[in-house]
Amino acid sequence: MDWEKLGLKMGLEIHQQLNTDHKLFCQCSTKLTDEEYNEIIERNLRPTQSELGKIDRAAFQESLKKSNFKYESFDYHTCLVESDDEPPHSLNKQALEISIIIGKLMNMHIVDEFHTMRKQVIDGSNTGGFQRTGLIATDGYLETPYGKVIIESLGLEEDAARRIKTTNEYTEFRLDRLGIPLVEITTDPSMHHPKQVQKVAYMIGQVLRSTNVKRGLGTIRQDLNISIAKGARVEIKGVQNLDLIPDIVENEVKRQLALIEIKNILNKRNAEVLDEIHDITKLFENTNSKILNNANTIKAIILKGFNGIIGKEIQPGRRFGSEIASYAKKRGVSGIFHSDELPAYGITKEEVIKVKKFLNIQKEDAFIIVAHDNDTAINALEEVKRRAKLGFKGVIEETRKSLDNGNTEYLRPLATANRMYLETDIPSFKINKKWINKIASNLPELQDEKKERIIKEYKLSEDLTNQLVRILESDRFEDILKDVKVDPTPVASLLAYDLRDIKREGYDINLLTNKHLKDIFTLFKDKKIAKDSIKKLTIATIQNPNEDIHKIAENNNLILLDSKDIEKIIDEIIVKNEDMIKERQMASIGPLMGIAMKKLKGKANGSAVNNIIQNKIQKLI
């Protein structure tokens, strides 16, 4: 596809949880929990008007669902702030500081004052019916291989509650995630190539991971804004895999092009969505279709001039009918039937003819059927009509959900500015210039830069360095090397790999201080212990954290013998094996090494032992 000719424009919105000690507006932990909840709190939410007296269209659509919400609350893991039973406490300064670091790393201008706003969200994911959010920084940029990308804004906000399950009666959330500090980074919509978006998402991720942010599944979420010149802005939520971005973009552009084509056809055909909802339950009295047979009522509408349009593919494996169905599903039905796909699903050709005859429709017309109880079917068909009519407009501004195969599905209308208003429970917070300057003069190294520097400076392998930086052990590594001038590789491999094994074996590696590690590696540097003994000594240190390191090594027989003592032991072995040596000559080195190392295990280096044995044999024969 010719992206430039299509006028493709894309922007990114990235959400990242911060690794703070407590939540943004209360003292609760930012760790998630899988413990059994202590209480369920049941709530409802209703849209409120903005200061200008308007109701946000996304909030309004949500409210039509009349949902009941249940919240899993914990006696000690969450508090009354999360359950919306206590006003928020004051702003978490640690979160503010991390946000300023991120802003500065992206060359942004930090605001003078942080104002907390309420962003209305009534899908239940926020107990208050709004998310608290505020602007931290504006007007930054990142240099990318595709040129400068403008970072429009950096916000600091609360994460939403975790959705646990959805049933027909209610949606259940867990309060543990609600209120975890989150930064929201928004680029301007000026990216023109899918690969560029992927690269920028990666680069922003790099910036984030060089600061104190949470790691692992679900701690970062990418949203994508896409439009083409003749289309409209669509926001795609929850892109998990960056490698999927080019597919998502391509599929969305295909969808927008197809919708534009549909619009042109419909207008040319003078097509029309008829308002009347027909009850056709009687026509299916003896049907073999299970779904229709089980339904209380079956209702249909007529789409004049739509024949062939509803079945038209707009994304790989998704038809215009899928778009219509996703609107209907928001009203509680599991799907729709349309004339372009029938006969199917147990509905016969004869039944289709019967319906067409009953509705009195022509060849170029289409119909859509919904089977459910009376009210749900009517509500769903109203949504079907609404979406079908939007077909005449081409592409609609929507928020869509990213699917695993690179496709997207309708979620809700794009939110409007009407959902933002001031949070009156929290005073504004002045950010003083001195603080910003202090932070700016002490910014962390970006992850990629750090890796490159460590490889160069310490001559470590790339694999070892990657692992060291990934598990956040590089600072400790450098601290040890600063004080103990020792071969860096064993230090890095203890930190990057062995510590994890030791932990897995059930030892509490938190008992290990940097001082312990420095003592261990000092012994190694001074050739008091063998390389193979480092892990053993580390475990022994965890078991006796207050003992002198030399004593620990001694008690565990890890201290290397000096060469005189080694010679003595070898001499004894040689005397005992004289016959064998005489018989096998130099070939006796192998068996002798075996006997010696068994005796000297952990107390002598193999190469030194080997040298001594060789010398002694040569003298003897």
Next chain:
Amino acid sequence: MHPKHWVKAANLIADDISNGSDGVVVAHGTDTMHYTAAALSFMLETPVPIIITGAQRSSDRPSSDAHLNLINSVIAAKSNLSEVSVCMHGSLNDTYAYLHKGTKVRKMHTSRRDTFRSINYEPIAKIENNIMKINPHYEYIKRNEKELDINNSIEEKVGYIKSFPGISDEFIEYHIDKGYKGIVIEGTGLGHVPNVLINSLKRAKEEEIPVIMTSQCIYGRVNMNVYSTGREIIDSGVISGKDMTSETAYVKLCYVLGQTTDYKEVKELMNKNIAGEFNEKSSTKYFLN
């Protein structure tokens, strides 16, 4: 809410009722809702329900408790229970509300939705799924059982003192010197104050200024007979607030002093159950419910 506003509210409600209202719902801020509820209970005799309600989460937020509270208040206002009561969330859930007797209710939490609790009592009704169930142990006044009557003269100059370990008699002396017409003392435990106050209490008696004793325990009944200091306090003319909340005792004293300035009559009225503010009988159910 100044005591003046109680009078204004009582007048407006009485007007509404005499103009034909079959029930009244009063929207009120929550902080002083229980003071107003007690005041209206003393000032009004009503043939229709008078329900006071409000919200702990402001109505500008989607999660506001105002919605459930208002709907349930209207249900209560249409009911047969013709008294002044407070209708608020019964739990943290948006599922049911409780109706509390106007003289036996208190705000017990700074921010929770279920902040209002019946003190030394039980909720008099529960409203859930649009159905109101009256507590079967509660003998209520039925619709049109009473005729509308308003008695709205009150005394504003009533003092309210909390006793504490380091308190001195200056607190009482000050109120007497400044011309206060009555004093409520929130004592410790069963209704005690340090010995150092006895002389100032005796002076109040001599100057015929009624003093009512309540307890800062919030729950339980005042009983000054148990300890010797208590008996001295009684000898100083102090009147027991029984199981009234301190707030209700304060409002009642404002009301009673509005009816009469005669010391003996004040004492008599304070000991008379006017609007269900006392319970002679206690129950194990009446604590932290």
